[in-house]
Amino acid sequence: MEHARHVFRIALVLLVVITAIFLGRGFLVPRSYGTFGPYRADNVAEQMKIRPPAHAGAASCAPCHKAKSEAHDAGGHKAVSCEVCHAPLLRHVTNGTVSGKMPVDRSFTLCARCHRRIQGRPDKFPQVILEQHVTSKLEGAVCLDCHDPHSPKP
Amino acid sequence: MDHAPRPLASTRSPSPPPEAPAAGAATPADPGRRDFLGAAFTIAGGAVVLLAGLDAAASGETHVPPPGGDAYNWEEHRWAYVIDTSKCIGCGSCVRGCKAENDVPDGFVRTWVERYIVGPGGSYVDSPKGGLDGFPPVPTAFTPTKSFFVPKMCNHCKETPCVQVCPVGASYRTKDGVVLVDGKSCIGCGYCVQACPYGSRFLNPATHTAEKCTWCYHRITKGLKPACVEVCPTGTRAFGDMMREDDPVRQTIDHERVSILQAHLLTEPQCFYLHLDMEVR
Amino acid sequence: MPEITGYAFPNDIHVHWSLMIVMYPYITGFVAGAFIVSALFHVFGREEFRPVARLAMATSLCFMAVATLPLNLHLGHPERSWLVMVTPNLSSAMAGFGMLYSTYLLILVLEVWFVWRQQIIESARRSRGWKRTFYAMLALGTYDTSPEAIAIDHRAATILAAIGLPGACMLHGYVGFIFGAIKANPWWSSPLMPVIFLLSAAVSGIALLTILYQVVAKLNRRVIEGRTVAALARWLWFFLILTVTLELLEIIMLAYEKSESWHIISQLLTTRLEFSFITIQMVVGSLIPFILLGVVVLMDRYLHDRVRNTLCIASSILLLLQVFSMRWNIVIGGQLLSKSFRGLRSPYSPEIFGREGILVAIALLIMPFVLLWLFNRVLPIFGDDKPHAAGGHEPPPVTAPVAGVHAG
Numbered sequence: 061m062e063h064a065r066h067v068f069r070i071a072l073v074l075l076v077v078i079t080a081i082f083l084g085r086g087f088l089v090p091r092s093y094g095t096f097g098p099y100r101a102d103n104v105a106e107q108m109k110i111r112p113p114a115h116a117g118a119a120s121c122a123p124c125h126k127a128k129s130e131a132h133d134a135g136g137h138k139a140v141s142c143e144v145c146h147a148p149l150l151r152h153v154t155n156g157t158v159s160g161k162m163p164v165d166r167s168f169t170l171c172a173r174c175h176r177r178i179q180g181r182p183d184k185f186p187q188v189i190l191e192q193h194v195t196s197k198l199e200g201a202v203c204l205d206c207h208d209p210h211s212p213k214p
Numbered sequence: 215m216d217h218a219p220r221p222l223a224s225t226r227s228p229s230p231p232p233e234a235p236a237a238g239a240a241t242p243a244d245p246g247r248r249d250f251l252g253a254a255f256t257i258a259g260g261a262v263v264l265l266a267g268l269d270a271a272a273s274g275e276t277h278v279p280p281p282g283g284d285a286y287n288w289e290e291h292r293w294a295y296v297i298d299t300s301k302c303i304g305c306g307s308c309v310r311g312c313k314a315e316n317d318v319p320d321g322f323v324r325t326w327v328e329r330y331i332v333g334p335g336g337s338y339v340d341s342p343k344g345g346l347d348g349f350p351p352v353p354t355a356f357t358p359t360k361s362f363f364v365p366k367m368c369n370h371c372k373e374t375p376c377v378q379v380c381p382v383g384a385s386y387r388t389k390d391g392v393v394l395v396d397g398k399s400c401i402g403c404g405y406c407v408q409a410c411p412y413g414s415r416f417l418n419p420a421t422h423t424a425e426k427c428t429w430c431y432h433r434i435t436k437g438l439k440p441a442c443v444e445v446c447p448t449g450t451r452a453f454g455d456m457m458r459e460d461d462p463v464r465q466t467i468d469h470e471r472v473s474i475l476q477a478h479l480l481t482e483p484q485c486f487y488l489h490l491d492m493e494v495r
Numbered sequence: 496m497p498e499i500t501g502y503a504f505p506n507d508i509h510v511h512w513s514l515m516i517v518m519y520p521y522i523t524g525f526v527a528g529a530f531i532v533s534a535l536f537h538v539f540g541r542e543e544f545r546p547v548a549r550l551a552m553a554t555s556l557c558f559m560a561v562a563t564l565p566l567n568l569h570l571g572h573p574e575r576s577w578l579v580m581v582t583p584n585l586s587s588a589m590a591g592f593g594m595l596y597s598t599y600l601l602i603l604v605l606e607v608w609f610v611w612r613q614q615i616i617e618s619a620r621r622s623r624g625w626k627r628t629f630y631a632m633l634a635l636g637t638y639d640t641s642p643e644a645i646a647i648d649h650r651a652a653t654i655l656a657a658i659g660l661p662g663a664c665m666l667h668g669y670v671g672f673i674f675g676a677i678k679a680n681p682w683w684s685s686p687l688m689p690v691i692f693l694l695s696a697a698v699s700g701i702a703l704l705t706i707l708y709q710v711v712a713k714l715n716r717r718v719i720e721g722r723t724v725a726a727l728a729r730w731l732w733f734f735l736i737l738t739v740t741l742e743l744l745e746i747i748m749l750a751y752e753k754s755e756s757w758h759i760i761s762q763l764l765t766t767r768l769e770f771s772f773i774t775i776q777m778v779v780g781s782l783i784p785f786i787l788l789g790v791v792v793l794m795d796r797y798l799h800d801r802v803r804n805t806l807c808i809a810s811s812i813l814l815l816l817q818v819f820s821m822r823w824n825i826v827i828g829g830q831l832l833s834k835s836f837r838g839l840r841s842p843y844s845p846e847i848f849g850r851e852g853i854l855v856a857i858a859l860l861i862m863p864f865v866l867l868w869l870f871n872r873v874l875p876i877f878g879d880d881k882p883h884a885a886g887g888h889e890p891p892p893v894t895a896p897v898a899g900v901h902a903g
Contacts, residue, residue, distance in 0.1 A: 403569070
């Protein structure tokens with residue numbers, strides 16, 4: 061064994077390196093890693109509050125837009141949430157006070173997205189061939205001439 | 215494995231243990247080989263873990279308070295999703311709603327809508343911008359006999375190929391059945407993007423981390439519905455809790471003939487489809 | 496914006512794994528391939544490989560040193576790459592890389608140390624000042640060059656090579672596994688993938704050494720050993736045949752089984768990959784070298800040394816191209832087809848500048864050779880290729896060892 065001294069030395073070096081790596085690793089593991097599985101458990105709570113919910117649902121407009129809401133809920137668009145045609149409540153109201161302007165899209169393309177006759181739509185869904193349904197020029201807010209978006213029955 | 219779980223460093227008061235019946239009802243019994251193999255892997259994994267000093271990685275029994283605090287206990291929910299393709303009108307409201315809710319970067323989608331136009335002479339599929347602006351009429355070279363829309367999104371698989379391949383544990387599946395990405399741990403290798411058979415993941419060009427549908431985890435843990443369900447005007451999309459006996463989604467999954475996407479890959483998706491056509495992959 | 500033919504999932508149109516992920520298996524391929532050559536000598540005792548054995552080992556180490564660079568260059572968050580080692584997800588094929596890589600690196604470094612130990616000691620004895628300290632530290636302070644110690648070195652090197660060979664095979668087979676285990680992608684998902692990667696790694700490693708050996712010998716004004724080149728050619732031919740057979744088999748299986756993905760893969764091969772797969776990988780990169788090497792192997796007796804060496808260099812260059820195009824076709828090709836199985840993306844061309852660009856790729860390829868040159872400066876590669884020569888043709892030590900450093 062006298063001539064294997066260098067083997068023992070390199071083995072020692074190895075041992076030191078490997079121990080250092082494992083000890084060092086202990087300090088680097090993120091705090092909540094592994095609580096529930098091989099992931100950082102703190103992230104679950106972080107994901108819960110990653111951002112405030114933007115959409116607040118169809119009923120959320122009612123307190124401030126009573127008339128519109130009532131008309132809407134009685135009409136053919138009751139299944140279409142206000143936020144679909146406008147925008148998420150968060151863009152408009154934060155903490156109960158108005159903080160931004162709600163977009164209003166008056167263009168016929170808004171209605172066309174849902175009501176234009178194209179391949180793919182179920183037959184029973186009310187849809188129109190735009191060019192036949194609207195005899196005047198197909199532009200701007202034509203649909204609103206005859207339909208109230210909140211209660212579209214002409 | 216006999217090593218004690220690491221206590222969570224936070225000082226929340228421990229919540230009462232979850233109700234036993236709820237926990238049992240959710241997991242269908244699947245005895246036999248898979249369980250055995252699972253156990254074998256766990257033991258083998260545990261050995262590696264012990265050897266490597268990775269005690270943290272072992273998922274032992276948890277006596278730790280759930281991460282939601284008192285407001286939300288993730289052991290009391292198991293989320294699932296049902297999509298009735300026969301109702302979809304392809305308006306793209308869900309795609310826009312998702313984008314507005316989650317700041318999805320341009321050119322990427324967390325949920326999208328596909329249109330299938332099918333006839334004896336061929337089939338045509340499209341999804342312009344994922345359906346963000348709806349769909350235009352298209353001329354087809356063949357005579358279509360049926361056409362329909364299919365909304366798609368992350369399937370929140372039970373046997374997730376994406377979580378399996380994440381090298382750093384940045385992707386994981388929560389106890390309430392949602393597959394999430396930890397943006398602070400993700401190294402942006404893109405392996406999960408490659409591994410997802412459904413194309414639901416992407417690398418966010420701004421944050422350089424993987425991103426995907428979270429079923430709006432920030433909403434559902436507050437009792438709200440995911441944004442896409444919230445804005446769907448036709449009831450195509452439905453979201454529910456498999457731990458609630460009377461939940462309509464659970465009723466549908468339990469009693470209707472539902473299908474899943476790419477069933478042969480055995481990823482066990484938790485998005486179920488009604489009236490799915492064979493053309494859909 | 497990339498153009499789509501057919502229908503691709505909206506998120507599927509991006510090539511996230513770019514040129515750097517092509518470079519990564521290419522470079523690790525050299526690591527494994529070169530190691531296989533050195534193992535042919537160290538483990539299997541093939542004497543004809545003695546002149547390249549050390550060169551092969553040094554090459555393996557130098558490529559190993561840059562192997563992680565392309566990965567880090569590609570990561571969205573390279574500053575977090577240490578997480579792969581600290582919190583590896585045990586079910587991830589990619590997390591295995593950290594462990595495999597470090598284990599193999601360890602073995603390689605150890606083996607290099609044992610093989611070059613004698614030279615380290617001689618250099619320590621010969622030099623003075625900080626250089627001496629450096630070599631003394633490398634020698635770990637023991638200057639034992641007795642025949643018994645040398646014998647131990649040899650045994651250690653053989654054992655390490657024997658462990659390192661499966662290590663090298665695992666390292667590269669595992670790179671193939673990263674792709675082969677993705678069931679979502681029909682162009683990748685195949686149990687043949689690790690085998691193909693490993694065999695083509697051997698091809699690229701032997702091809703590289705065939706060239707490197709002749710170039711280095713020329714530069715050092717040493718004779719190019721005919722039987723070494725011929726032996727390299729034989730093994731190269733063998734591995735080439737295996738690789739290409741498997742590469743073709745995989746595709747033929749898909750076609751013959753009429754698997755659901757064949758429709759899209761056949762389109763991929765004949766439209767998007769027509770040039771890089773059919774022309775480069777199969778014809779220029781496989782068929783031609785197969786013929787050239789066939790000539791060398793079957794008619795070696797009638798060939799002049801110069802002719803044989805030139806033929807070997809020519810086919811090696813083509814094979815380096817073949818292996819690169821194979822990596823390209825797998826990594827990039829797999830991302831051109833959408834998982835919808837209905838659409839293909841327009842061909843991808845890498846950027847020139849930028850983190851994942853062509854210039855960086857070229858730099859990455861040059862770097863190992865610079866390292867090799869440096870390595871040779873510190874630990875001469877051709878210092879000793881006679882067995883047990885124990886410093887035979889080295890000048891005797893100039894100064895006696897200093898007692899303080901000498902621990903023997």
